[in-house]
Amino acid sequence: MNFQLSEEQQMLADSAKRFVRDNSDVEKHRQNKKLMPLDAATWQQFADLGWLAVPFEEAHGGLGMGPLETMVLLEALGEGLIMAPYIATVVLGGGFLRQASAAQRAETIPALLEGKLQVAFAAEEYERVFTLENTAMAADLKGSEVVLNGTKSCVMNGDQADLLVVLARTVGQPGDQDGLSLFLVDANAPGVERVAHRTVDGRQGAEIRFNQVKVSEAARIGELNGGYAIARDVLHEGLLALSAESVGSLSVLLNETVEYSKTRQQFGMPIGKFQVLQFRMADMFIAMEQTRSLLLAATLKTVEGHADAAKAVHAMKAQLGRAGRKIAQEAIQIHGGMGMTDELGVGHYVKRVTGVDGLFGNADVHLMAMARSA
Amino acid sequence: MDLRVPEQEKAFRDEVRTFLEESLTPEIREAGRMVTSVFAPVKEAMAWQRILNDKGWAAPQWPKEFGGTGWSVTQRAIFAEELVRAETPPLVPMGLHMCGPCLIGCGTEEQQKEYLPKILSGEHFWCQGYSEPGSGSDLASLKTFAEKDGDDYILNGTKIWTTYAHYANKMFALVRTNRDDKPQQGITFLLLDMDLPGITIEPIVGLDEVPEQCQVFFDNVRVPQKNRVGEENDGWTVAKYLLTFERGGQEYAPGLNVMLEKIRLMAEKQQTAFGPLTKDPVWQHKFAALEADVLALEFTEMRIKSALSAGKDPGALSSMSKILGTELLQNVTELRIETLGSQSVIWQPQALVPGQEQPVIGPEYALTAMPHYLNSRACSIYGGSNEVQRGIIAKAVLGL
Ligand SMILES: Cc1cc2nc3c(=O)[nH]c(=O)nc-3n(C[C@H](O)[C@H](O)[C@H](O)COP(=O)(O)OP(=O)(O)OC[C@H]3O[C@@H](n4cnc5c(N)ncnc54)[C@H](O)[C@@H]3O)c2cc1C
Ligand SMILES: Cc1cc2nc3c(=O)[nH]c(=O)nc-3n(C[C@H](O)[C@H](O)[C@H](O)COP(=O)(O)OP(=O)(O)OC[C@H]3O[C@@H](n4cnc5c(N)ncnc54)[C@H](O)[C@@H]3O)c2cc1C
Numbered sequence: 149m150n151f152q153l154s155e156e157q158q159m160l161a162d163s164a165k166r167f168v169r170d171n172s173d174v175e176k177h178r179q180n181k182k183l184m185p186l187d188a189a190t191w192q193q194f195a196d197l198g199w200l201a202v203p204f205e206e207a208h209g210g211l212g213m214g215p216l217e218t219m220v221l222l223e224a225l226g227e228g229l230i231m232a233p234y235i236a237t238v239v240l241g242g243g244f245l246r247q248a249s250a251a252q253r254a255e256t257i258p259a260l261l262e263g264k265l266q267v268a269f270a271a272e273e274y275e276r277v278f279t280l281e282n283t284a285m286a287a288d289l290k291g292s293e294v295v296l297n298g299t300k301s302c303v304m305n306g307d308q309a310d311l312l313v314v315l316a317r318t319v320g321q322p323g324d325q326d327g328l329s330l331f332l333v334d335a336n337a338p339g340v341e342r343v344a345h346r347t348v349d350g351r352q353g354a355e356i357r358f359n360q361v362k363v364s365e366a367a368r369i370g371e372l373n374g375g376y377a378i379a380r381d382v383l384h385e386g387l388l389a390l391s392a393e394s395v396g397s398l399s400v401l402l403n404e405t406v407e408y409s410k411t412r413q414q415f416g417m418p419i420g421k422f423q424v425l426q427f428r429m430a431d432m433f434i435a436m437e438q439t440r441s442l443l444l445a446a447t448l449k450t451v452e453g454h455a456d457a458a459k460a461v462h463a464m465k466a467q468l469g470r471a472g473r474k475i476a477q478e479a480i481q482i483h484g485g486m487g488m489t490d491e492l493g494v495g496h497y498v499k500r501v502t503g504v505d506g507l508f509g510n511a512d513v514h515l516m517a518m519a520r521s522a
Numbered sequence: 523m524d525l526r527v528p529e530q531e532k533a534f535r536d537e538v539r540t541f542l543e544e545s546l547t548p549e550i551r552e553a554g555r556m557v558t559s560v561f562a563p564v565k566e567a568m569a570w571q572r573i574l575n576d577k578g579w580a581a582p583q584w585p586k587e588f589g590g591t592g593w594s595v596t597q598r599a600i601f602a603e604e605l606v607r608a609e610t611p612p613l614v615p616m617g618l619h620m621c622g623p624c625l626i627g628c629g630t631e632e633q634q635k636e637y638l639p640k641i642l643s644g645e646h647f648w649c650q651g652y653s654e655p656g657s658g659s660d661l662a663s664l665k666t667f668a669e670k671d672g673d674d675y676i677l678n679g680t681k682i683w684t685t686y687a688h689y690a691n692k693m694f695a696l697v698r699t700n701r702d703d704k705p706q707q708g709i710t711f712l713l714l715d716m717d718l719p720g721i722t723i724e725p726i727v728g729l730d731e732v733p734e735q736c737q738v739f740f741d742n743v744r745v746p747q748k749n750r751v752g753e754e755n756d757g758w759t760v761a762k763y764l765l766t767f768e769r770g771g772q773e774y775a776p777g778l779n780v781m782l783e784k785i786r787l788m789a790e791k792q793q794t795a796f797g798p799l800t801k802d803p804v805w806q807h808k809f810a811a812l813e814a815d816v817l818a819l820e821f822t823e824m825r826i827k828s829a830l831s832a833g834k835d836p837g838a839l840s841s842m843s844k845i846l847g848t849e850l851l852q853n854v855t856e857l858r859i860e861t862l863g864s865q866s867v868i869w870q871p872q873a874l875v876p877g878q879e880q881p882v883i884g885p886e887y888a889l890t891a892m893p894h895y896l897n898s899r900a901c902s903i904y905g906g907s908n909e910v911q912r913g914i915i916a917k918a919v920l921g922l
Contacts, residue, residue: 181731272864274884275791277802282795301884302864323795345883346869348892353868355883414660424909473856480899484658484907485683485735488900490727499729499896502859506867510860512804 151444153220156213161220163197168228177229177350177496184352186266186308190232195263199234203242203385208257215385219392219447226396229496231351233266236305239389241267243382244313244330248369252332256311268309268335269386270300270356271379271508278509279517280315280379281325285358287316289372292365294318294331296339296358304507306354307344309335314358318373330375332367333358349503350496384461387508388450391443391468394504397497398439398472401479402432404494408483419482428478435471442467462518469511472501534597538604545573546608553876554609558730558890559897562611563876564689571613571644580642581618588626588634589642595827603776614686617641617648621694621713624764628711628752637692637713649716651681651695651738652761658683659910661696662705662758666740668697668712670747675699675712677720677743683904687736688725691716700755711757713749720744728900730893731871765906766840774847775820781854782813788887789861799861808857812850819846838918841911848901848908855895866891 153161171190194200202217204210211217218239225234237260245256245267259265272278273285285298296316306312312333320327333340339361342354370378406429409420419425446464449457476498480487487494505511546554550573553566561567574580582598584590593601622641625634640646657664666679677697687693693714700708716723720743725733752760786809792799799805826839859866865888873882873889882889902908916922 274865275793277792277794277799278863279795282793284793302867322793343883347867348869348896349867413656414658415663416660422909424912477852477899481902481907484903485653485900488728488735488897488903490729490731495729502892502895503867506859506862506864508864510863512808512860513863516802516804 157217157220160202160213160217161224164199164221164224165227167193167197168224168230171230172228173231173350174229174493174496176231177499178490180346180350183307183344183346187232190230191263194232194234195261200238200263201261203238204246204257204261208246208253209261210257215388215447215451218385218389219443222389222392223396226393226398227400229350229397229400229493229500233305233308233351235386235389235393236269236309237265237267240269240382240386241265241309241311241313243385244269244332244369244378247378247382248332249366251366252369256332265310266305266308267311267313268303268305268354269382270303270306270312270314270333271383272301272303274299274301276322277513279513280328280376280383282322283315283317283328284322285314285316287314287318287329287331287363289318290362294329294363294365294368296331296333296361296363298358300356300358302347302353302507303356304347304351304353306335306342306356307352311335312340312356313369315375315379320373325376327373328375328379329372330369330379331363332369333361333363337361347503349500351503380458383508384450384458387461387465388443388447390504390507391439391446391464394468394472394501395436395440395443397500398436398475401475401494401497401501402429402436404497405429405432405479405482408486412484425482428482432475432478435474439464439467439471459518459521462514462521465509466511466514466518469505469514472505473511476501531596531600535600535604538601539608541577541579542604542608542610545577546570546610549876550611551609554611556874556876556890557611558874558893559734560612560901561614561685561734564614564686566876567611567614568644568647570611571618574613575642575644580613581622583619584622584626584638588622588638595830599773599824599827602773606776606780609780614647616650616685616690616694617644617646617692620650620764621648621692624694624760625751627763628760632748633713633751646692647686647690648692648694649684649687649690649736651684651687651693653683654680655682655737659907661761662709664696664698664709666695666697667701668699668710668745670699671744673747674744675710675747675750677712677714677740677745679740681738681740683726683735684738685735687716687723687738688733693738694751696757696761699757703755706758708755709757709761710754711751711760712745713751714743714745718743718745729896772843772847773823774843774851775816775823778816778819778847778850778854781858782809782816784887785809785854785858785861788858788885791885792861792863805861808860812853812857815846815850815853819843819850822846838915841906841914841918844905845908845911845915848898851901852895852898855891855898858891859895862888862891866895 201210202213206212287294287296312335314331314333318329339359341357344354410418412419442464446460449460550566550570553563582591586592654664668675668677695712699710720741722739724737726735727733789799865884868884
């Protein structure tokens with residue numbers, strides 16, 4: 149057992165930390181009160197730093213790294229509340245594209261690596277509690293073509309994406325793992341209608357409506373009706389990345405709260421001297437460390453292919469929801485009125501952490517998935 | 523002891539319902555549905571207050587001779603419940619629930635004549651100037667100074683978190699008039715106009731991106747001494763009197779019951795792979811736990827009310843109901859975002875402004891969930907934080 153970063157991982161961590169020191173997005177969170185175009189300059193910087201290449205094989209022009217390196221990078225980005233849609237395009241999008249046909253890969257991965265392609269995973273649906281198998285949107289077979297009809301909700305980066313990875317049901321009922329298929333759909337294809345929206349965490353997404361959208365066989369990822377296993381593996385890498393990013397954000401919430409409590413004076417002393425607040429900050433610290441432990445557990449088990457890796461991922465996303473809620477709520481409470489303002493960074497981190505719990509199944513959903521996967 | 527409802531109270535409930543049905547306009551109803559904090563959209567809330575005032579129902583809790591209704595405690599409870607059930611926008615509390623009762627108890631006859639009718643009609647819009655940047659929980663340390671000059675005081679200093687100062691034309695404020703005594707003994711309670719020369723107001727943007735609170739600056743602001751309530755340096759007594767109205771007598775349970783019922787209806791619409799979310803044992807368990815808590819609170823609040831109507835001082839009980847009410851509200855708003863999953867992540871504050879034509883993205887019932895969750899975090903901070911309230915119980919009830 150060894151929890152030390154390799155030399156390569158340390159370099160990645162250092163470069164990410166340097167970036168975050170110079171580029172915190174807290175101010176951007178505060179200023180963006182309407183829909184914004186993609187910050188192309190930052191994205192180009194990501195490409196130049198080699199970050200877009202992290203999870204791709206060297207044969208595809210990538211760096212041949214995996215979830216551990218993604219974890220190291222994302223944790224640092226989370227500390228700076230960096231909004232660039234890395235998880236949507238590189239982790240989820242890239243994860244699916246790696247599973248795509250040789251022709252699809254050749255068409256998309258080089259562009260992605262250059263920073264010229266944005267991707268989004270269209271998975272969630274309105275009024276359906278998210279799990280992959282609960283997907284209902286229909287894809288009907290018409291000869292060799294497939295026709296998509298229905299609506300995907302809260303597609304992160306869906307407003308900016310050039311390419312959509314759509315999870316749809318080709319046979320069976322919601323609840324069945326069999327019968328799900330994955331399709332690559334041009335975001336500007338006829339019949340695709342997008343309603344862009346902001347999300348609570350300062351990011352953006354879209355409702356995406358599919359109206360008789362025709363997709364050729366060549367645009368499918370994996371087997372017909374056999375999309376579940378691919379979707380699960382890619383989603384789990386996405387959840388690992390989301391958790392790593394959130395651990396970075398949670399550590400900032402903890403540190404800023406502790407620092408604030410040392411300087412804010414009431415009743416002639418720093419509020420950090422009140423034992424009731426000390427104990428709650430101690431609990432925040434414990435919750436933070438437990439989350440970090442599960443992040444390591446889930447990431448290492450996934451990388452090494454342990455049989456209980458999926459269970460650990462569910463445990464981690466559940467912990468993220470629960471610890472995130474607790475840390476966020478305490479951070480506001482201990483900041484008093486200041487914690488409720490748009491002015492302080494704390495509120496923006498709170499909003500991100502709160503939003504993250506709602507995405508791809510909240511704590512309850514993942515605890516239930518964990519119970520069922522036992 | 524029993525829970526029977528007398529016939530005349532049923533008739534009263536019918537009377538209230540009929541009135542609400544007939545007098546609520548579509549705009550006011552919409553504003554009621556858009557509420558995401560203890561405050562409703564101001565324009566509609568004030569329009570609703572005018573309608574209630576025309577009926578003589580704006581301030582049921584006031585004594586009849588000052589414009590109250592003369593209702594029994596039970597009737598008032600029925601009225602409050604029906605307002606919540608009809609999703610009316612809550613009335614702005616600073617005049618009706620704070621300054622008004624305070625003037626009734628501590629004001630001069632002249633002040634009562636001048637201010638009370640205009641509080642009822644809404645002509646005067648009040649804000650509460652207590653907190654300062656250095657004085658939040660430790661309110662008695664406040665520094666805004668009022669220097670005597672002829673018939674006036676001259677004010678210098680700043681107030682912060684003043685809710686709706688940017689809408690208000692009146693403020694009731696605590697100011698320091700003596701720096702030498704114990705902090706509590708040098709404070710004076712003043713009434714002032716918001717358009718006086720030397721006052722500047724800076725709105726503070728909240729987590730929901732809306733400016734609800736403000737910072738107010740006083741630069742040599744002249745306030746007549748006749749605007750003082752109570753004696754000079756005795757404002758702390760006045761403030762404590764007011765506090766019993768700000769904290770006590772508030773009822774959370776009726777509103778929580780309505781929110782829970784709405785959450786249940788939302789959950790019925792959410793499909794899991796095994797049927798509607800309402801059939802999911804985890805969700806059922808969470809929902810039932812909240813229902814049990816709210817039922818308990820409903821009876822705790824009734825016990826407080828019956829103590830009040832027997833003329834007893836509820837004392838530290840008001841701290842208990844503040845803790846319970848605010849934390850249950852927070853838990854209920856939390857269950858709501860959990861019930862809605864990613865639908866509550868969609869952020870569209872512009873759609874919360876009544877009268878907007880812009881279509882809502884996602885289910886309309888999800889629109890207020892996240893702003894309400896975020897805003898309700900403030901409830902355990904204002905009105906004396908819940909840490910402060912627990913401290914009061916520890917000291918005053920448990921003798922620690
Ligand atoms: C099963 C058992 C086995 C034990 N075995 C041994 C043993 O083998 N050898 C031995 O020497 N002792 C032993 N102990 C004693 C044990 O170490 C003491 O019980 C312990 O130190 C607490 O002291 P106390 O019981 O006097 O409680 P107190 O110190 O009086 O504490 C009472 C309560 O007040 C709280 N409290 C105290 N100070 C603070 C503070 N500053 N801030 C906040 N809260 C505070 C405590 O957490 C506790 O909840 C044992 C006790 C138990 C229950
Ligand atoms: C939405 C909102 C509306 C408001 N409206 C008004 C208004 O209209 N008028 C007005 O005057 N004020 C208003 N306030 C201000 C409110 O009264 C203060 O925020 C409150 O008194 C807390 O003060 P503070 O924010 O300075 O926090 P602090 O007093 O700095 O407290 C920070 C944290 O320390 C804790 N703490 C402080 N002292 C102790 C202690 N002794 N023991 C344990 N813990 C302690 C607090 O509980 C809190 O968790 C409003 C606040 C909010 C958030």
